[in-house]
Structure formats: structure tokens, C-alpha cells
Amino acid sequence: SQQGEEDPQALSIQEGENATMNCSYKTSINNLQWYRQNSGRGLVHLILIRSNEREKHSGRLRVTLDTSKKSSSLLITASRAADTASYFCATDANSGGSNYKLTFGKGTLLTVNP
Amino acid sequence: DAGITQSPRHKVTETGTPVTLRCHQTENHRYMYWYRQDPGHGLRLIHYSYGVKDTDKGEVSDGYSVSRSKTEDFLLTLESATSSQTSVYFCAITRTGTDTQYFGPGTRLTVL
Numbered sequence: 001s002q003q004g005e006e007d008p009q010a011l012s013i014q015e016g017e018n019a020t021m022n023c024s025y026k027t028s029i030n031n032l033q034w035y036r037q038n039s040g041r042g043l044v045h046l047i048l049i050r051s052n053e054r055e056k057h058s059g060r061l062r063v064t065l066d067t068s069k070k071s072s073s074l075l076i077t078a079s080r081a082a083d084t085a086s087y088f089c090a091t092d093a094n095s096g097g098s099n100y101k102l103t104f105g106k107g108t109l110l111t112v113n114p
Numbered sequence: 115d116a117g118i119t120q121s122p123r124h125k126v127t128e129t130g131t132p133v134t135l136r137c138h139q140t141e142n143h144r145y146m147y148w149y150r151q152d153p154g155h156g157l158r159l160i161h162y163s164y165g166v167k168d169t170d171k172g173e174v175s176d177g178y179s180v181s182r183s184k185t186e187d188f189l190l191t192l193e194s195a196t197s198s199q200t201s202v203y204f205c206a207i208t209r210t211g212t213d214t215q216y217f218g219p220g221t222r223l224t225v226l
Contacts, residue, residue, distance in 0.1 A: 031213055042204055042217035043157070088156060092213060100145050100208040101172070102215060106156035 004032075004089040004105035012111045019076040021108040023089030024069075030092045032065055032072050033102065037086045046074075046087075079112045086110070117141050118218040120205050126224045133192040135221050137205030145208040146188040147172075147215065148180060150201040157204065163188055195225040 007022045023032070031050045035043040049056045049065045049072065056063045062075040076083055086109050090102040117140030127133050137146060148160040149172075159172030161180040169180050177199060179191045192199055205218040 033214060040220075042219050043206075043215075045214045045216065048214055090215075100213060100215070101147075101159065101162060103159070103173075104149075104157040106154065 004091050004103060006087070006089055006105045006108040008108060009106070010109045010111070012113065013079060014113050015079060015081055017079055017112075019079050019083070019110055019112070021074045021087050021110070023072045023074070023105055025072075025089075025091050026070065027091075027093055029067075032063075033090045033092070034061075034063060034072075034074050035088045035090060035104075037088065037107070039085070043088065076110075079110075081112050081114045084110060084112045118205060118207060118216060120203075120218040120221050122221060123219065124222045126226065127195055128226050129196055130194050133195050133223065133225075135190045135203055135205075135223070137188045137190070137218055139186050139188075139207050141207075141209075142185050143207040143210050144185075146182065147206040147208075148178075148188065148190045149204045149206065150174065150199075151204060151220075152201050160190065160203075195223075197225050199223065200225045 004023045004025045013019055029051055031048055033048045034046045036046055037043045047058045047061055047063050049063050060077045065072045086107040088104050088107045090104045119138045121136045147162040149157040151157050158174045160178050161172050163169045163182045181189045203221045206215040208215050
């Protein structure tokens, strides 16, 4: 079963605009991560936010986490055509183990038009 | 990319034949994973390994087996391939000391 669910499924914007993607999850977590996948390629890690953090920045990326609502958002500012990709959230369930298993959502397809 | 390679990159096979996919890493990370990616399903975990000869099932393990006889290699075997196993398969590792996963380039498998 999917732990994380991204919203929207697809997003189309113009270059220079901001893009916001959301992720909801079901059970308590240790951390939540965002990954990017360009068409036909493997996933690339973008940013990790821990359950005791509320906001994190990395370059043009801003991630927020609301554990009370079991949700996260990824904001990409000043988007570029090169940001066109699928974006996935992944959760590391707080199971007490240390196997680093992640559960991925189905992804948001972002298209940035030049 | 954490030195992860997958082979083959593409394979077409027939229903009922055995298939083995290989994941190779060069950095001696302990944790390795096999996922499949299908439209509408995202990535789903098939099996994972937490050390040599230590493996466990993931969400969609039926019809798949794995082996890890060396730290650097994690093999995924489809004993008798079915059309429902047509998919893109990704290998990943957790980089030691972090919680993040690094992915290989993927293997596109088509079962006719």
C-alpha cells in the first residue's frame, strides 16, 4: 500500500513561476524525503526533512512538514524548463527498525514550459 | 550516483523463462533494494538486503527471489517470468551514515 500520496498528479506551469507539490501520508514517520526522476532515468534525492523539523531549504527548494496533518509540501521557486520531471515523496516509517526502507508515493509530473 | 550499475539495461524475454537482473555497487554499502516502477503505481519495493546473505521481502515479493553472496552484488531473479512482471526495475542503496537512497539507472524488462 502507498504510504505517501502526492497531489496534484500533474502540474504545468510557465518558466519563472513557482511550483508547489503536496504529499500526504498515513502513519508516523522518522523522516520524509523528496526525489526527482527525469524521464527514463533513476530517482535522484533532493531533500530530507526529519519528523522534528518543520521547514527546510536547499537552493530553490523549500520543504515543509506538518506531522499533525501528516502532510508535506515541496516548493520549487523560479522554475526552469530543466525542472521538468516527476517528483516523489518517500517516507521512512517509524517502525523502530533500522532497515531504512522507504515507501514512495505515485509522484507528481511537473512540466515547466519555456 | 554512488557507483551503482544495473545489467542488463534492457531485456525482452518470453513467458515462463527465468530472468536474473544484477545490481552492482562499488562503495560497499550495507543496504540494497530492488523496486519495480509501473504507471499508476509509483515505485514498489520487491526485496531488500541488509547484508551478505541477509534479505527480506518487500511489498510485492511474490514471483521474485533475491540473493546477495557479496556486498557489491544484489541479484533479482524471476524464476518463471509472467507478463505482469513487465516493468522497469530499479536497484538502490542507502549510503552508509545517511537515510537517503541512491538509485541505479534501471532495467526495462518486457515479458512477451
